[in-house]
Amino acid sequence: MSFERVPYGSARNQANQQPVPSNPVRTLVILFIVLLTMGGVAVFTGATSVNLGLDLRGGTSVTLQPKVQPGQEGTITTESIDQAVNIIRQRVDGVGVAESEVAAQGTGTNRQIVISVPGENGRRIIDLVGQTAELRFRQVLIETSDSADSQLLDDSALPAGVTPEVAEQFRNLDCTTVAERGAGALDDPNQAVAVCDREGFLKYLLAPARVLGTDVSGAQAVFDATTTLGWYVSLDFSSEGGRKFAQVTSEVVNLPSPQNQLAIVLDGLVVSAPRINETISGGQAQITGNFTQLEAQDLASVLKYGSLPLAFERGEVQQISPTLGAEQLDAGLLAGVIGLFLVLVYSLFYYRALGVVAAGSLIVAAYVLIVSFMLLGEWVGYTLTLAGIAGAIVSIGVTADSFIVYFERLRDELREGRSLKTAVETAWIRARRTVIVSDVVSMIAAVLLYIFAVGGVRGFAFTLGISTLIDLLVIFFFSKPLVVVLSRMKYFQEGRKFSGLTPKNLGLKNVGEVSANV
Amino acid sequence: MSEKKNQSSFGGRLYRGEVSIDFVGRRKQWYLVSLALFIISSGAFFFQGMKLGIEFSGGTVLTVTSGQADASNARETVSQLPFIEGLIVQELGTDKVQIRTDSLEPGELTEIQDVLASRYAIDVESIDVQSIGPSWGEEITRKGITGLVAFFIIVMIYLAMTFEPKMAFAAFIALFHDVFITVGIYALIGFEVTPATLIGFLTILAYSLYDTVVVFDKVRENTKNITQVARQTYSQAANLAVNQTLIRSINTSIVALLPIASLLFVGAGLLGAGTLKDVALVLFTGMIIGTFSSLFIATPVLAGLKEREPAMIALAKRVNSRGGNEQENAPVSQRQQPKRKKNR
Numbered sequence: 001m002s003f004e005r006v007p008y009g010s011a012r013n014q015a016n017q018q019p020v021p022s023n024p025v026r027t028l029v030i031l032f033i034v035l036l037t038m039g040g041v042a043v044f045t046g047a048t049s050v051n052l053g054l055d056l057r058g059g060t061s062v063t064l065q066p067k068v069q070p071g072q073e074g075t076i077t078t079e080s081i082d083q084a085v086n087i088i089r090q091r092v093d094g095v096g097v098a099e100s101e102v103a104a105q106g107t108g109t110n111r112q113i114v115i116s117v118p119g120e121n122g123r124r125i126i127d128l129v130g131q132t133a134e135l136r137f138r139q140v141l142i143e144t145s146d147s148a149d150s151q152l153l154d155d156s157a158l159p160a161g162v163t164p165e166v167a168e169q170f171r172n173l174d175c176t177t178v179a180e181r182g183a184g185a186l187d188d189p190n191q192a193v194a195v196c197d198r199e200g201f202l203k204y205l206l207a208p209a210r211v212l213g214t215d216v217s218g219a220q221a222v223f224d225a226t227t228t229l230g231w232y233v234s235l236d237f238s239s240e241g242g243r244k245f246a247q248v249t250s251e252v253v254n255l256p257s258p259q260n261q262l263a264i265v266l267d268g269l270v271v272s273a274p275r276i277n278e279t280i281s282g283g284q285a286q287i288t289g290n291f292t293q294l295e296a297q298d299l300a301s302v303l304k305y306g307s308l309p310l311a312f313e314r315g316e317v318q319q320i321s322p323t324l325g326a327e328q329l330d331a332g333l334l335a336g337v338i339g340l341f342l343v344l345v346y347s348l349f350y351y352r353a354l355g356v357v358a359a360g361s362l363i364v365a366a367y368v369l370i371v372s373f374m375l376l377g378e379w380v381g382y383t384l385t386l387a388g389i390a391g392a393i394v395s396i397g398v399t400a401d402s403f404i405v406y407f408e409r410l411r412d413e414l415r416e417g418r419s420l421k422t423a424v425e426t427a428w429i430r431a432r433r434t435v436i437v438s439d440v441v442s443m444i445a446a447v448l449l450y451i452f453a454v455g456g457v458r459g460f461a462f463t464l465g466i467s468t469l470i471d472l473l474v475i476f477f478f479s480k481p482l483v484v485v486l487s488r489m490k491y492f493q494e495g496r497k498f499s500g501l502t503p504k505n506l507g508l509k510n511v512g513e514v515s516a517n518v
Numbered sequence: 519m520s521e522k523k524n525q526s527s528f529g530g531r532l533y534r535g536e537v538s539i540d541f542v543g544r545r546k547q548w549y550l551v552s553l554a555l556f557i558i559s560s561g562a563f564f565f566q567g568m569k570l571g572i573e574f575s576g577g578t579v580l581t582v583t584s585g586q587a588d589a590s591n592a593r594e595t596v597s598q599l600p601f602i603e604g605l606i607v608q609e610l611g612t613d614k615v616q617i618r619t620d621s622l623e624p625g626e627l628t629e630i631q632d633v634l635a636s637r638y639a640i641d642v643e644s645i646d647v648q649s650i651g652p653s654w655g656e657e658i659t660r661k662g663i664t665g666l667v668a669f670f671i672i673v674m675i676y677l678a679m680t681f682e683p684k685m686a687f688a689a690f691i692a693l694f695h696d697v698f699i700t701v702g703i704y705a706l707i708g709f710e711v712t713p714a715t716l717i718g719f720l721t722i723l724a725y726s727l728y729d730t731v732v733v734f735d736k737v738r739e740n741t742k743n744i745t746q747v748a749r750q751t752y753s754q755a756a757n758l759a760v761n762q763t764l765i766r767s768i769n770t771s772i773v774a775l776l777p778i779a780s781l782l783f784v785g786a787g788l789l790g791a792g793t794l795k796d797v798a799l800v801l802f803t804g805m806i807i808g809t810f811s812s813l814f815i816a817t818p819v820l821a822g823l824k825e826r827e828p829a830m831i832a833l834a835k836r837v838n839s840r841g842g843n844e845q846e847n848a849p850v851s852q853r854q855q856p857k858r859k860k861n862r
Contacts (some may be wrong), residue, residue, distance in 0.1 A: 127628075319643075386793045441728050
């Protein structure tokens, strides 16, 4: 290994003569053992690759924000959102996409749910997770295909339970535009409502709900090959629900059309409104509606796992194709490599042989960073995102700055007329303080960014934080000891050509001035 | 080679004070420069305003990758849909078209995807989509501002404790300066502000502060026993500190800007748009301003504050009376010389 080549014999002798706080060669050896162990642990635990975020490999992420319903401001709590997370997780798992992730971020009303699904299942997942899945069975009062029509429904002859406000809403409701249909709005089950069907062909005035989603105990997608029904969803009611359903069907069965229809309303839209031909008392019902197999399965899974305790809106939807993901990954890596290379060249150009320390520090830092990514990916599920790559690239500057501070201090001490051996230590004491103070500032920034960040920013903050810690590790246990070891070499002590410490480099007039006090 | 030699010996002369840029003494000049930038920034901000990305304003961006797609046929395809508002179509590179619209309802998004997929005979999943709800912007703006305020407060407390309250205040002025002028430049040039811009922005603050901290550390060292020695006024000592750390500041800035330039080059050049470019652009802009403020604003403000202290006023009197006329002509450096053992 390379560290055996340093003249540690002389280092040892000197250490005996004058007490040096710590033996730099020993520090370096220990560091390399630690680094190799880290690498070994990574290999043994199978953490040999970095988990890539969706923006680097393609996939869909949806951020859901709780929607504040009028009069229900107090219902958005950490608990209710965690409950929603569990239900959404069950739904996503039910679809069987591997490696999907559902997590909540933030607290109280700011708590959001982030759903990340790799690969090309985006569309389906987006539809699945955003649904509140609030199921209601309501008796149909009026069914019409007219769009907004002010002549409909006379205020003097409203059906029972219909307020003039609802009647007004019903008249003005225009089902032809997607926005107006108002999908996802939570309705009050105890009130009559004006709603559209899913396709926007029909609008309904419906009576207060008689049977709710909570009365459903199970659901499955069924294919009926014998009739023209195709795919439909079969519902099982709880015993209480079955009784209520039997009751309502027996009440409407003999009424004139359309009042003998029972609308199945999901998240504020009518899925279907079948006519009830007989009292249904078996504790089962069917939802039909020209479903495809996937639609029927997704609907069944949504109903099975229950409705969400809150309504959500999609704060952000991001769907990245694998092609774009690969492009972004390549670009990020390329930028990193170019950036690192430029900094290496500059350090070697400016600091000459001392630049080797700089180059070594950057390479060690890069190694530790990559191994940390692997290990953190294995242990805490860390995923590297594009913002994370940007953070790592920015941190090249932070790492480089630490040794610039040290080197400039070192040169200052030499200019003061100190010998290299002494200068290495006195410069370190001062540079160390500066490096620590400035790293603490970086760390504060990283922690705050992490706390207050939304989505991608977190990845950036996390990487910046790790890099700052690594910077401290590298400057303390690699750069400094290495400089101490080098300072014992004649080449540097005498400030020879290309050492980066020539009198000319330092701006001293007399050759030999540097080593005058050795 | 020769350039480098000059630069290095320049560093040496700077250190000894043989060459010195009068950062502190001519502070009124720098303040005027900053004031001018300030006025331009405010003007740009209030009259031009910020160009906000869809993350703030809400909206949907779809990117179609297809050899057949171009701006005009994409526009035609999408504008058939009745609900489309605020349509902007833009070609990216040779085979990509980016379509932006105002915020869409879930069902509308599905429709536009289907229409595009069938028009270009591509898979729905190959269309890159970013869709932002209308209230999302408020959310991230609020969080961003909370983060900024928290950062200011915590860092100021930390600096007041590690250094002294006046240094914390001077650092705050420099930071505020950076924030304001970066915002101004963004408004003036019309760069788009995205969450990635915010990331970069907070990073700049950390960076600018980091730069200031290094200079202040040297100021603190130079002024430690200043009243006992009575050889320099606070301003002179502070100015020497800035000059002594100048090479470091320049090197640090170069080393920090190199990777960011590569990020900007790759982000803007190869990808065309997105997180990398946004982060790199704001860092690139802000870091230059941050370096300026560390040198020309932070330390002069600090010196200005300190010179008002009775002890420092007394010190300045003593130094000036002791130095007499010689003080007028001789640079600060001459008094530094004896410290160095030279010319045996």
